[in-house]
Amino acid sequence: MEIAVFIQSLDGVANNNSLESLSAAQKIVDTKGGNVHAITFDKNVANSLASIQLSSIIHVSNDELNNYNPLFHIKAMELLCNEIKPDLIIYGHSYQTRDWVPRLSARLDFPFISDCVDFSNDENISFTRPIYQAKLNEKINLQGNGIISFQAGSFSKDDLIEGSSTINEKSFDLSSVELTINPGERFKESADGVDLSTAEVIVSIGRGLSKEENIPLAKSLAEKLNAQIGASRPVVDAGWLDHSYQIGSSGQTVSPKLYLAVGISGAIQHLVGMKGSKNIMAINKDPNAPIFEISDYAVVGDIFEILPKLIEQL
């Protein structure tokens, strides 16, 4: 099976989720046989992939691809796929993936199975994805060419098999693209935007913290653990923290080494953003809180009794 994995990047750094998907591709090839090709539009990213076991790294060097415009991304990928003829194209599931990959799917006539969490070696190959806001899963069998995106945390970049690979330079004539989409400059609405996607440890706070005045308590714990602060939607809606701290379906997707949930009950919209974390520890008074369903450590107790003592102990 010929697999092309698109490595999304920003400022010369590969997206974690793309690297996780590269690991998924290695695992698929490990059982199915075949080749994995990493596709990047960034030279530095191409270089950074050279120590991973790949059949090739393909760097598409067109200037039009430096700043994201879906129309150029689609055209470049279309032309590349016509040339390398992959059976499967794999992406990390991201906002950008959601924006341009459906159109690529239509252009290539490759069905796009989005937001997958696993694959299985049924006849041909099948992919599992959550539906009904993760209350159920569905398994989809792919009988021909297709495009897959994997949710953050579904695979681990620590599992990437090391090796060596060479960079194949390409560029395409993209002049036929009719510029009906003109993206402007990116901006943030608040100065203190945070990127939680690379955090090793996150202390995430929920409504159970009761009031804004208790945030320093969570922050002291975060300091002890060298952690970043995250939050569930109600905390952001209440204005205790900026939107950029929000984790979940309408915020960021994270997969840290430890996710420590403080006073978060675990609405599904929150769980989809953090269930890929390597270790989940949750503190909640309610032993039936949904967050415990996906926790490695379910701490049943009062956060106001536990946190001050814990901070002292660490």
Next chain:
Amino acid sequence: MKICVLIKQVASEDSSLILNDDKLTFDNASINFVSNEPDTYALEEALQLKENNNAEVTVCTFGPESCRQVLKDALAKGADNGIFISSEGINNTSPINIARIITSCIKDRNFDLILSGLQSNDVGYSQIGLLVAEYLNTSHASLVVGTEILNNGSKVKVKVELENGWFQWSELTLPSSLTIQSGINTPRYATLKGIMSVKNKEVKEFTKDNINYVENNNYTVIERFLPQKSKETITIDGSPDEIVEKMADILKNKLRLVQ
């Protein structure tokens, strides 16, 4: 200006999902069907654009007979007319196939704008509006949190949400297909007058026999199932002191996060 809003009927969030023996379909008796919430923001955005730009709003749905209700609700809120595409007899409803079906039913209407919710709360493909953009060769934007019509209706300026708290304004040439982020506006309720007006509004119908499309069959949903609990949960309880001691031990010695 002509605007089309794609709306889907889905199970409400509090519905019990009981799988039938085929492991694919649900026991409909235990499901409360509603308009997909993200689509209600798309409809509201269309209705506001109509008020400010003298537009005609068409609502379109694809699904079983029961979906006529989402059209009625949208017409009652102020949409001008509807398109009902019956899914009766159509088996492969992968995103590509749904988008081809919708495209074949709306392509002759020359809509300037196609709006849809960013995803459906059931199968959550988040693809249909964007696939339709490709099939109709229009511009597109996803996760739209603001819209503004420019140049007397030849362009639309949209604010889109990017990852990690970033935003961006983009200018799109019309026609365009936009997927709308939830929370962009406050969806209105139907008025009594609106509800009364529904019976006078036209709903154009399509069935399998008068839809012309090529089916893609690379893709088959083979099973739906409850996720298996994948991890062993260790419960930590007791007195606050006991709990803190156990937590500190895990954080220090097991996860090695503090020395």
